[in-house]
Amino acid sequence: MAAYEKRRVAAGSGRAEQAGGALGSEAEFLLRAGVTAMVREALLKVLEARPEEPVSFLADYFERLVLGSPGAAGDAAAEPPGPPQRLARALWYVGLAHHSHRTAFDSNTGAAYEVLGGGGRRRAAGVDGRLYSELLRRICQRGEAPAEAAAALLRRVRCRDHEAVPFDVFRYGVLTCFVLLEFAAKADALFAVLDGGSGAADASVCQAVLRALEEALGSGHFTQPRRYLEAGSRLGPDGLALAMDRALQERKLSSSMSREEFLKKATALFVAKVKPVE
Incomplete structure (x- = not known):
């Protein structure tokens, strides 16, 4: 009986050692393959x-x-992905986190910068103005910002096609485009209050609200694009109600303003405050 117990304990110990060895080898495999990281x-x-x-x-x-790994390219693994693939990956990176999550947004923007700046056999590493401008254009297409406002913004923050774009300029342009999209969304929500669901609002009331928004934005250019949203929020419910009440008291026969026209005017106020890239 005692001999049987010894054999059973020894067998159990052997199985435990085998299991431990298997677990160790599995962990080592995952580590060597890069799966853990x-x-x-x-x-x-x-x-x-x-x-x-x-x-x-x-x-x-x-x-x-x-799709972006070297192995996916087969014999062409020595060459990085072409501009369309790099642009798609960069666009994905910058859209991962909202710009209010500053640490995550900055990290993702840095990853996008590295993706776009990947060098190959025939080109040096670095982001040129052509790829930078195309990325900004694609960002602006993702929201409800009017095409005119997006085009005007791109003219203020773009670089020449052949220029090397520093990371600070790259980050500023990307952030400004995302702030434009959010500003346009807030302007759209504001118009929804003015039109009451009819699709058109009183022009005099809209003009009064736009003047109040312009006053809230203040004069001069902000170096931090996020401050445009902070300045716009100063309008607040009280300021908005006061502007609307004043317009209603003073108005005479007035035409209506469409959502598209209101968004164009509101986003034009935003673009006018953007500091141009020099």
Whole structure:
């Protein structure tokens, strides 16, 4: 009986050692293959971006990671992805986190800058004005900002095609485009209050609100694009109500203003405050 117990204990100990060895070899394999670091990086991206659908976010993240890996290019692995692929990846990076999450946004913008600046056999590393301007154009297409406002903004923050774009300028341009989209969305919500769902609002009331918004934005140029939103928020419910009440008291026969016209005028106020890239 005692001999049987010894054999059973020895067998159990052997199985435990085998299991421990297997676990150790599995962990070593994951470490050598880079899977551990890859998963850790993916989880950090989820925590930074805090997406509404984390599973879809991870699926998209790994898909782009595979498409952008050297092995996916076969014999052409020595060459980085072409401009369209790099632009798509950069656009994905800058859209991961809202600009109010400053640390995550800056990190993702830095990743986008590195993606666009990847050098190849025939070109030096660095982001040129052509790729930078195209990225900004694609960002502006993602929201409801009027095309005229987006074009005017791009003229203020763009660089020449052949110019090397420093990271500070790159970050400023990307951030300003996202702030324009948010400013346009807030202006759209403001017009929804004015028109009451009819699709058109009294022109005199709209002009009064636009004047109040312009006063809230103040004079001069802000070096930090986020301050445009902060300045616009100074209008507040009381200031808005006062401007509307004054317009209603003073108005005579007035025409109406459409949503498109209101958005054009509101975003033009924003663009006028953007500090041009020199």
